[in-house]
Amino acid sequence: MRALRMLLVIAVVLGGLFVVADRVAVNMAESEAADRIKVQEGTADSTDVSIKGFPFLTQAMSKQFDEVEIKLTGIETRAAGRPVRIDEMTADLFDVRVGEGYANAEAARAEGTARITYEDLTRAADDGVTVAYGQNGKVKVTGSVTLPLFGKITRSVVSTVSIVDGDTIRVRADRVPGEGIPGLEGEIRKKTDFDRKLGGLPAGLTLQKVEATPDGVVITVTGKDVELAG
Template sequence: MGDTEHMRALRILIVIAVVLGGLFVAADRIAVNVAESEAAERIKVQEGTADSTAVSIKGFPFLTQAMDQEFDEVEIRLDGIRTSAAGRPVRIEEMTADLFDVRVGEGYSSATAARAAGTARISYADLTEAADDGVTVAYGQNGKVKVTGSVTLPLFGKITRSVVSTVSIVDGDTIRVRADKVPGEGIPGLEGEIRKKTDFDRKLGGLPAGLKLEKVEAGPDGVVITVTGKDVRLAG
């Protein structure tokens, strides 16, 4: 075989390799899309529901990871998580999390991530719904929230106050809202009564088992909670 024949054969082999590689990539992408849809349907939240879920499986090739039943990184997004706390509805507008070292069972019947990190956001409208009746929560600038509530006192009637409050996380599962200061204005018992309305704790369920609340920051569009976790159970 002359040089021309060798070059022709080499080109044919290259073309075949490219075609086969393209077919593998296409098959891999089809498989990952199917798996992502299937996984999204199987994600479970605790003591609540979610309006929608989405899964993105990172890394290539997918098929190799699927054969090993272990994925290096998976991103999930849950919108409209609905649960309740202290008899009040609690809605988490959205949550996204990166999950690492995810092991799955046959047919995606179970899935557990070794570790996870992400964020969850609660709007002020939803935080207001979670507060006591007649209380509103809004952004208060500089990482604080503004909480407004009214009380009725003998001789003084209805008194409304807006207080600047700090939002914090307690016990890894509870949002705490506490007024920094309540002006008493010399009215006996006013501060205590106002705090009964404006200070509140809300334990958040509705997240996949194993996730915990790490910290919270108040911003213009709501409170953003950092979530972390180990051995996070997504399904099963």
């Protein structure tokens, strides 16, 4: 009995040491992976990586991970010559395969969301244009134009935001009050209607849909064969 108890104690101790070693290894790998994840044509303020599954060491030996979560904040890129900032992007990556020395990595499938604040969407719009939440899943866009005889005219329009071609955010006014002023609608639309191609996400991710919320526009992203590093 005493020998059996000793064996059980040893097994528990060894099991505990294995768990500790496994968690230390996964923490080191997560830190290394966060340093290696790249964004296209831009930079990110911070990158966090969480590797799921246990034990980690067996996944590391096979260089294949069932699920990895990533979170990027403050992604800075440009579109149409203007700055575009993605406040936050989170994604679940599945069947992640890594190369020798973690020099490159690719996920077979990915899904997640990205959020752009209205302040950052305003920066991406034309000069003098502001974008805010417009209630009921719409955005409110305000812009001014100057017309002969009428001077400066400012209009706030309720606009629909959508995704075009899997990489572009489109903002279009539902209607523009013209009040019988010739050419007013067209001139206002030149300010308030705009497309912005959204770069800065890991290669392979595409934009699926967008929803206007009180905290910003939330974009659903998905992808196949998503390149994370290399």
